[in-house]
Amino acid sequence: MARADQSVVSMLGFDWNAIAFTASIWVLPVLFAITLHEAAHGWVAWRLGDDTARTLGRISLNPLRHIDPVGTVLIPAVLLFGSGGRMMFGFAKPVPVDFSRLRKPRRDMVLVAAAGPGSNILLAVISALLIHGSVLFDADIGRWIMHNLVNSVWINLLLAVFNMLPLPPLDGGRIAVGLLPPELARQLVRIERAGMIIILTALFILPWISGKIGFDLNIFRWLIGEPTAYLMDLVFSLTGVQ
Numbered sequence: 001m002a003r004a005d006q007s008v009v010s011m012l013g014f015d016w017n018a019i020a021f022t023a024s025i026w027v028l029p030v031l032f033a034i035t036l037h038e039a040a041h042g043w044v045a046w047r048l049g050d051d052t053a054r055t056l057g058r059i060s061l062n063p064l065r066h067i068d069p070v071g072t073v074l075i076p077a078v079l080l081f082g083s084g085g086r087m088m089f090g091f092a093k094p095v096p097v098d099f100s101r102l103r104k105p106r107r108d109m110v111l112v113a114a115a116g117p118g119s120n121i122l123l124a125v126i127s128a129l130l131i132h133g134s135v136l137f138d139a140d141i142g143r144w145i146m147h148n149l150v151n152s153v154w155i156n157l158l159l160a161v162f163n164m165l166p167l168p169p170l171d172g173g174r175i176a177v178g179l180l181p182p183e184l185a186r187q188l189v190r191i192e193r194a195g196m197i198i199i200l201t202a203l204f205i206l207p208w209i210s211g212k213i214g215f216d217l218n219i220f221r222w223l224i225g226e227p228t229a230y231l232m233d234l235v236f237s238l239t240g241v242q
Contacts, residue, residue, distance in 0.1 A: 023077075025144065029127075029152035030076065031063040033120060033159055034092040038066040040119035041095040041112055048108040050101040058095045066092045094169075106178050113174035117160040124160070124231075127152035128239040157231045161224050167199070168192035 039061060042053030053059055058066070067073065068091060076090035102108035127149045134146040164172040169192050177185045191198075206217040236242075 025147040025151055026155075028148055029155050030072075030090075031067075032152065033123065033156045034072060034090075035061055035063045035066050036119045036123055037116040037159060037163075038092050038095045040115040041097065044115040045095070045097045045102065045108075045112045048111060049103040050098050052098050052101070053095045056096065066095075068093045110175050110178035113171040113178070116171050117163045120156040120160040120163075124153045124156035124235055125239065127156065128235050128241050131239075131241050153232055153235060154228070157235065158224065158228045161228045161231065165223065168195045170195070170199075 039059055042059040045052070046054045046059060060066075071091035071093075073090075097112055099105050099109050099112075102112070131146055131149045134142045134149065136142070137145060163170050164175075166172045166176040166188075168174065168177065168188060173188065173192070173195065177188055180188060202220055206219065210217040
């Protein structure tokens, strides 16, 4: 019976030990990253005059307050395991912000938007520093902790770079709207409804087309992957991680 079970698992191509280990070193980094990101938006908005997020309990370090079942759990899991850990995309429940209630809406919108990526960069640096402490544990636990922390550096920097793209509804789009002259800002706001379609097309459709025509159209690797890798090397260098 055991041999039959193993044959079925082999036929299906599942390595449950590898899957469980992969999940265990990604779940915590992702949850911490999105939780701090969203809570930072709400906290800064509250300090600048809008208590919408605070009233709804969204200034919280409880991940359950920010998880979207599809965007935070299902989509990242399917992509992570389907790609063998090479691809992951997801999103949390956006923190509600009433920009009209901010003391200086145009300026404060920039600060609220920047708080999310800023918190991710801070968490990436802290995670890199904590890697030094992984040697204090026995080999297996230390290796597991180190994997979590390395993944935390990667996912936080990835979120920061991705969200800083100047395209609404991403944080970088909000920042651009707040900094651009009014006429250009209005034109950028108009494409917000199409923003997610543009992102998904660039993330999934263009790489698929690339595989069909043999020409590299994966612009996200240039815009996100390479800058993230550079920042990761920089963070590790600054924190003394080899």
